[in-house]
């Protein structure tokens with residue numbers, strides 16, 4: 001439930017075009033991000049992810065198209081006083097200030113601070129670095145300090161460019177947990193770009209694939225994966241008998257076989273049947289099953305399909 005006047009489309013981009021000099025980086029780019037989404041933006045190196053995020057935050061001008069964030073043009077984001085926050089790959093905090101000074105400064109300019117510097121230091125696990133200068137921190141802790149700065153207020157929309165770069169495994173888990181927590185407890189909407197597809201799969205509700213200057217695929221996890229088939233690899237004996245049996249079963253759209261009849265690898269495309277049912281049918285027919293491996297559709301697969309076919 002959202003209050004009167006709440007804008008459901010946190011971000012709306014239509015036919016965005018961005019050129020650097022004569023080089024066109026974005027063309028006819030459309031993207032909407034719904035309130036409450038954790039929207040992942042993926043693309044090859046140089047596909048324009050950072051440029052897109054910079055346009056969203058008013059850090060880059062663009063040549064054509066419509067772009068609004070919480071109903072405002074990017075040049076007017078300052079009017080929200082902290083309801084939209086961008087955190088970039090290279091954290092740009094002042095190198096000679098301490099972590100605490102950076103956070104005190106963020107508190108001063110935040111429209112409605114909801115957390116103290118000490119609270120956000122604890123939230124991000126950087127309390128013991130409170131008196132360290134930014135330049136004395138590791139990249140991972142500088143990233144934590146950047147995120148901490150954004151959490152002094154209660155942003156409605158957080159844009160993150162490569163949030164996992166430079167973080168160790170514990171740091172990645174912390175950032176994933178923080179994104180989830182802010183999203184669940186406060187309804188914070190996220191747009192995040194990353195090459196770490198497995199991390200994105202872990203948290204995102206929606207994905208957009210940026211390729212050749214436009215969004216080649218976009219949608220919720222449910223819709224994107226609904227039409228993707230699950231593949232099941234089965235290692236068994238009597239492959240001819242197994243193929244005949246499986247081909248006649250409903251819920252399997254294709255069966256291919258490789259290897260000798262007594263030790264074959266069958267590859268099945270599943271429409272509407274689970275691996276246990278297939279195992280049980282084979283065993284009942286007297287076919288020895290040595291292994292079953294389910295390959296669910298992944299973001300990496302979707303991404304490779306787009307990049308290879310466009």
Ligand SMILES: Nc1ncnc2c1ncn2[C@@H]1O[C@H](COP(=O)(O)OP(=O)(O)OP(=O)(O)O)[C@@H](O)[C@H]1O
Nearest residue numbers: 020021023025043044045046047048049050051052
């Ligand atoms: N200030 C700039 N001036 C000229 N060209 C630029 C500028 N910034 C980016 N580009 C070019 O625009 C294209 C898109 O760059 P961008 O950094 O947005 O891609 P990206 O998808 O974020 O890449 P990566 O995944 O490598 O970070 C690249 O070809 C890049 O060289």
